[in-house]
Amino acid sequence: MSREILRVAGLTCRFGGLMAVDGLDLTLRAGDLAGLIGPNGAGKTTVFNLLTGRVGATEGAVSFQGQAVLGLKSHQINRLGMGRTFQNIRLFGELSVLSNVLVGFHGRLEASFLSAIFRLPAYRREERRVLARAAELLELVGLQDLARERAGSLAYGQQRLLEIARALATGPSLLLLDEPAAGMNPQETANLAGLVRRLRDDMGLTVLLIEHDMRFVMSLCEHITVLDYGKVIARGTPEEVRGDPAVIQAYLGAGLELGQGEAVHA
Amino acid sequence: MSLREIFSPGPLPPAHLTRRRDFWLSLMGIMLLAGLLMGVERLAGGYWVHMTCLAGIYLVLASGYNLVNGVTGQFSLAPNAFVACGAYVTSLLTMAPAEKALNFILEPLVWPLSVIHLPLGLALVIAGLVTALMAFGMGFTVFRVRGDYLAIVTLGLGEVIRVVANNAQGVTNGPLGLKGIPHLTNNLWWTWGLAVVALFVLTRLAKSSYGLALKAIREDEGAAESMGINVFWHKMLAFTTDAFLEGMAGGLLAQLITTISPSLFTFFLTFNLLIIIVVGGLGSMTGAALAALLITFGGEWLRVVEEPMSLLGLSVPGIPGMRMVIFSLLLMACMIFMRRGLLGKSEFSWRWLLAVLSRRGPRP
Numbered sequence A: 001m002s003r004e005i006l007r008v009a010g011l012t013c014r015f016g017g018l019m020a021v022d023g024l025d026l027t028l029r030a031g032d033l034a035g036l037i038g039p040n041g042a043g044k045t046t047v048f049n050l051l052t053g054r055v056g057a058t059e060g061a062v063s064f065q066g067q068a069v070l071g072l073k074s075h076q077i078n079r080l081g082m083g084r085t086f087q088n089i090r091l092f093g094e095l096s097v098l099s100n101v102l103v104g105f106h107g108r109l110e111a112s113f114l115s116a117i118f119r120l121p122a123y124r125r126e127e128r129r130v131l132a133r134a135a136e137l138l139e140l141v142g143l144q145d146l147a148r149e150r151a152g153s154l155a156y157g158q159q160r161l162l163e164i165a166r167a168l169a170t171g172p173s174l175l176l177l178d179e180p181a182a183g184m185n186p187q188e189t190a191n192l193a194g195l196v197r198r199l200r201d202d203m204g205l206t207v208l209l210i211e212h213d214m215r216f217v218m219s220l221c222e223h224i225t226v227l228d229y230g231k232v233i234a235r236g237t238p239e240e241v242r243g244d245p246a247v248i249q250a251y252l253g254a255g256l257e258l259g260q261g262e263a264v265h266a
Numbered sequence B: 001m002s003l004r005e006i007f008s009p010g011p012l013p014p015a016h017l018t019r020r021r022d023f024w025l026s027l028m029g030i031m032l033l034a035g036l037l038m039g040v041e042r043l044a045g046g047y048w049v050h051m052t053c054l055a056g057i058y059l060v061l062a063s064g065y066n067l068v069n070g071v072t073g074q075f076s077l078a079p080n081a082f083v084a085c086g087a088y089v090t091s092l093l094t095m096a097p098a099e100k101a102l103n104f105i106l107e108p109l110v111w112p113l114s115v116i117h118l119p120l121g122l123a124l125v126i127a128g129l130v131t132a133l134m135a136f137g138m139g140f141t142v143f144r145v146r147g148d149y150l151a152i153v154t155l156g157l158g159e160v161i162r163v164v165a166n167n168a169q170g171v172t173n174g175p176l177g178l179k180g181i182p183h184l185t186n187n188l189w190w191t192w193g194l195a196v197v198a199l200f201v202l203t204r205l206a207k208s209s210y211g212l213a214l215k216a217i218r219e220d221e222g223a224a225e226s227m228g229i230n231v232f233w234h235k236m237l238a239f240t241t242d243a244f245l246e247g248m249a250g251g252l253l254a255q256l257i258t259t260i261s262p263s264l265f266t267f268f269l270t271f272n273l274l275i276i277i278v279v280g281g282l283g284s285m286t287g288a289a290l291a292a293l294l295i296t297f298g299g300e301w302l303r304v305v306e307e308p309m310s311l312l313g314l315s316v317p318g319i320p321g322m323r324m325v326i327f328s329l330l331l332m333a334c335m336i337f338m339r340r341g342l343l344g345k346s347e348f349s350w351r352w353l354l355a356v357l358s359r360r361g362p363r364p
Ligand SMILES: Nc1ncnc2c1ncn2[C@@H]1O[C@H](COP(=O)(O)OP(=O)(O)O)[C@@H](O)[C@H]1O
Pocket: A015, A018, A020, A038, A039, A040, A041, A042, A043, A044, A045, A046, A047, A055
């Protein structure tokens, strides 16, 4: 079995009286392709926010690559190798598609401020390398022809792909995708599934994704954790989760989800 | 609407293909500027030299300020503090000890300052560094808050500096201010030298990876942080770079007007700069520079409206203050028709200018 990359133990987050995340345990091994599902408001996004330092935890521990990350700033956690996308797309709307990806590389830029201003050879070398890498990433997600468009002007599906490219630019070993298929048509969703699989198979990334499109999650993820009201109610392979009575109950309780994502065909 | 949208020649060639040509064009632009300055110095009167200096100083102040407010999106209202700091430091370092003794009649100037007498270049650099250091200190409190709160805190700090200048009798000479600051005969060249360097540094910075990071912070601070950008230090970087340039420009301002007092560095100075960067287009360095020139010289050109004139046979007496009315109307028109300022968020580039010039006839 491969190396453990993320270990979450007893992670708890309370907003006032609301337990958004309640004693979450979760372990990911390098190369895992895992899913985190649950009805709306179950606390999935909050888990991502806790892992990436956007929200402070009430209790619990998170160790990423063997290092405790709770309490670190978002940018520090990112530089340890945790990249993410946002459910409510948060691109740098006024910047170009290419610039959005280039920003992703900035955190790891080695050239100093002065060498960037005076375009010293060290900076120019790095700039060339980064530009080439950015072009590769855009090609990977299929946005190479839109590099000079304003990010805010892209279609939703394309914006989600750009978010992935930008996150990849930060050089992650663990990629957290928050509803990457939301707003995509079936064709785009199928392409996205192919992309995520390539990220894992070819680039060796570990992926944890949140998604409402059950067909997408069930066909893509090898391991699924189901949250409801902040608590894990089931975990296992797609088959195990699909037939779990607690999961069926949770999704039936939230009637809308069933029709939307074909959650359960038990 | 912005100029860039009114004259939009379509997609431009990528920057790296025309870098060499653009370099030579910039060099020619600088030589043309030097020729113009020489013309002003030789042919025009002292008044125009004064105005040209002032325009250059405003150019530096506005484009530096734009780095913080426009590029990084941090609504700071502290530039008057930076200008004041630069002006006092430069003046105290360049005035002759005897002159200083004449100034400080209520309380003598504190010791090392009372004997120091430095050449201007060195004094300016020190002024820039001291101002940057001040900004660095301020940054720790200022960048704990965002948005409107940041505006309020910086406004407060700007006022604090003025109060300090008013009361630190032994250093600033209090409300009496400093008189007899050595008048710089070739101020034109110092100022415009600084302007060219500042604009070069700032546009390069805005285009570099660091500039992209600053713009990312403007667009979405949280997302920028999640992409591995240390938001706090990048804001600091913008703030101190701005302070360094504004400190130097403040020093040159003092050398231009030769008399400074705390009342010179009120919120109105900040307000003028704010108008300039908004008119130029928040986030555009070249826009800020263009607006600085337009507004400093424009205020002078508008003086004609205050002179007596005859309109359709009617003789209208000169109305003092009319200039400001028209100025306000122009500003309003600008905000209505060019809501994003002259250049919006984009920069002037030779590629754009050449594309506009080479496009014949109206756009299909
Ligand atoms: N920053 C916050 N402050 C207060 N409540 C929050 C915050 N973020 C999320 N919540 C609440 O926590 C619960 C879980 O939200 P979220 O994690 O976004 O759910 P999901 O992503 O599973 O749909 C919701 O009830 C939500 O309103």
